[in-house]
Amino acid sequence: MSMRIRAMAMVTAVLLGGGATGIALAPAANAAPYFGIDGGGAVTNDWEDEENLGVEAYARGNAIALWETVLWADGALWEDDEGEWRPFKKSQIDGSFGPETESATQWWQSRHNLPETDGIVVSESWDFAQTRLQSLPGNIVQYKGDARNVNFKRVGGKYQVKLKNVGSWKNAHYRTVG
Secondary structure, three states: OOHHHHHHHHHHHHHHOHHHHHHHHHHHHHOOOOOEOEOOOOHHHOOOOOOOEOOOOOOEOHHHHHHHHHHHHOOOEEEOOOOOEEEOOHHHOOOEOOHHHHHHHHHHHHHOOOOOOOOOEOHHHHHHHHOOEEEEOOOEEEEEOOOOEEEEEEEOOEEEEEOOOOOOEEEOEOOOOO
8 A cells, every 4th residue: 555545544544533523523512502582493482482681681682683673663662851752763773772672662562462561571572572473485584563574584493683783694692782
């Protein structure tokens, strides 16, 4: 056997043996668990077990941007410091649960006669919102809002939201913005 064939045989043996296994398993073993809006199973029960969102609970993240998109789709209003009601605009979808998002959530909860109207997105809010989800081709999930319909994606069991400041689809993670 030539020196070249022997060298190739040794490299192949190493790659097929323990060396390749260690390399292949390392990324999976070190991968952080996903902590975002779950998109596994039927669309009709996607949002029934999501985390609470609010000023003091996951106040920044792409999951907030997903919720703000729901508010915008439903034509939510928020109350400013002077007591004036203003429309929640698409430009306010920023992944930050501030006073405007909290006020718009209170309006949204009241409009839909939910038991909680404190501006914290709890299971009743998620449950009601998921009744408006519809699966479309191409991993698209459409939210049928009162003012407009909006689309999300479900990829690999994870919801994605399109962010205005990034211009691309991002996982709806509870702690990551952008």
